[in-house]
Amino acid sequence: MNLIKAIEERHSVRSYTDRKIDKKTREKLLSECEKINRESGLNIQIVFDDKEAFGGLMAHYGSFKNVQNYIALIGEKSSDLQEKVGYFGEKLVLLAQTLGLNTCWVALTYNKKKCKINMNENEKLVCVISLGYGETMGIQHKNKDINKICTFSKDDPEWFKQGVMSAMLAPTAMNQQKFKIERNDNIVKIIAGAGFYTKLDLGIVKCHFEIGAGKENFEFKN
Ligand SMILES: Cc1cc2nc3c(=O)[nH]c(=O)nc-3n(C[C@H](O)[C@H](O)[C@H](O)COP(=O)(O)O)c2cc1C
Numbered sequence: 175m176n177l178i179k180a181i182e183e184r185h186s187v188r189s190y191t192d193r194k195i196d197k198k199t200r201e202k203l204l205s206e207c208e209k210i211n212r213e214s215g216l217n218i219q220i221v222f223d224d225k226e227a228f229g230g231l232m233a234h235y236g237s238f239k240n241v242q243n244y245i246a247l248i249g250e251k252s253s254d255l256q257e258k259v260g261y262f263g264e265k266l267v268l269l270a271q272t273l274g275l276n277t278c279w280v281a282l283t284y285n286k287k288k289c290k291i292n293m294n295e296n297e298k299l300v301c302v303i304s305l306g307y308g309e310t311m312g313i314q315h316k317n318k319d320i321n322k323i324c325t326f327s328k329d330d331p332e333w334f335k336q337g338v339m340s341a342m343l344a345p346t347a348m349n350q351q352k353f354k355i356e357r358n359d360n361i362v363k364i365i366a367g368a369g370f371y372t373k374l375d376l377g378i379v380k381c382h383f384e385i386g387a388g389k390e391n392f393e394f395k396n
Contacts (some may be wrong), residue, residue, distance in 0.1 A: 180271035185312025187276035236283020260377020275306030340386025347371035
């Protein structure tokens with residue numbers, strides 16, 4: 175499965191089967207995680223076979239069931255930590271999808287204190303991503319009116335349209351889709367709206383846009 179297909183097929187899944195993630199799949203995830211940490215300076219950790227972080231009431235209210243694996247998104251405190259975590263975390267989400275796994279970003283409904291992670295004092299656990307074989311493949315989220323996200327013009331190139339389509343399929347907190355996309359020639363600006371987790375969402379959306387549009391076709395402007 176390529177990454178475009180992974181974008182199309184990914185939906186949040188909160189209920190998982192008992193099937194263990196096999197050794198080969200774990201190694202692929204761990205190796206990509208190591209590569210991402212080297213590139214980004216983040217300290218992302220993947221925890222396998224641990225039921226505790228999703229064992230409490232919070233997870234129950236968040237309708238999570240049988241979460242046994244998760245990706246802990248950790249990095250040094252800084253002004254761009256949220257966006258960075260969004261961007262690189264989504265790369266792991268899409269890799270997981272290509273490996274036949276299901277995921278869900280989780281900012282609230284888990285037990286932070288029970289996470290089996292190693293963290294330095296200057297670091298922060300931003301959120302986690304549940305990981306495993308889903309009881310279902312999830313369902314497509316409702317989309318905002320595309321005109322609220324981007325003003326298309328007749329001469330928009332195909333890569334831009336593909337980028338916007340992929341961005342619309344990105345997971346966002348509470349499915350808020352609070353972002354806007356602008357293009358000037360090959361310069362693209364994605365602007366985060368105000369509110370909770372919109373910086374995190376921004377990183378996720380940028381990851382999707384980049385895959386849909388093709389990195390070689392454009393540059394992001396901050
Ligand atoms: C940053 C972030 C935080 C999220 N936190 C939670 C959460 O705490 N609990 C939960 O059940 N879902 C959470 N979600 C999942 C969203 O509700 C979900 O991505 C959104 O409804 C879109 O659906 P989709 O992922 O199936 O496309 C979160 C998603 C993101 C991107």
